[in-house]
Amino acid sequence: MNATMAAAVFVDRDGTLIEEGGFLDRVERLAFYPWTTDAIRALNHAGLRIVLVSNQSGVARGLFTEAVVEEVHSRIESVLQAGGAHIDAYYYCPHHPDGNVPRYAQHCDCRKPKGGLVDRAARELGIDPTRSFIIGDRWLDIGLARTVGARGVLVRTGYGAIEERRPPRDLAPDAVVDNLAGAASWVLMHMDRPC
C-alpha cells in the first residue's frame, strides 16, 4: 500500500454501469440504469478515481469497430456529466483469441480477468490497486479483483443474478449487492479514511 497513490473504483460497463444488451453495436441502444449517475457522483465526491474497465470482444469478432466503442464511451460520459458525475478514464480490451479480425484475434494481457487494463490505469493515473475496488456482474470481474489485489463487489444486474447461483469454487467476492448503487454504498463504507 502506497499512501501517495490514489484509490480507485474500477467499474465494469455492460450489466454494471449500463444495461446488458448483448453486444452493444450502436450507441442508440445504450441504456443507463436509473441509479447510475447518482452512484458514480457519490463515488466522485468521496475522492475516488473512477475507471471503466471493459471486455469488448465484439471488436475482435467483427461485430463493431473501436470507433463505436469510443462513441458509446463519449455518450456515457456526456450523460454522466449532465448529472454532475464523471468517469476519470475509460479502458477496454478489444481482443479475443477466437476473433475473426486478424489484428485483434490474439491472446492478450488485458482481457479480464487478466490485469492489463488495471495495470495501465495504475501507471497512467497513479492508482494503487490494493487500495481499490472492482465492481462487476461477472465472476471474471471478481477474478480481476483477485488478480490485482483489489476488493471485488459482484452486482446482481446484468449476468450477476445468474452468476451468483453458480459460484466458482476458488473465488469469493467481498460483497454481493443488488446493483451499482448498492456497490457504491459498500465501497463508501469500506474505503480507507484519511486520519
Ligand SMILES: [Mg+2]
Ligand atoms: Mg459486465
Ligand SMILES: [Zn+2]
Ligand atoms: Zn486485450
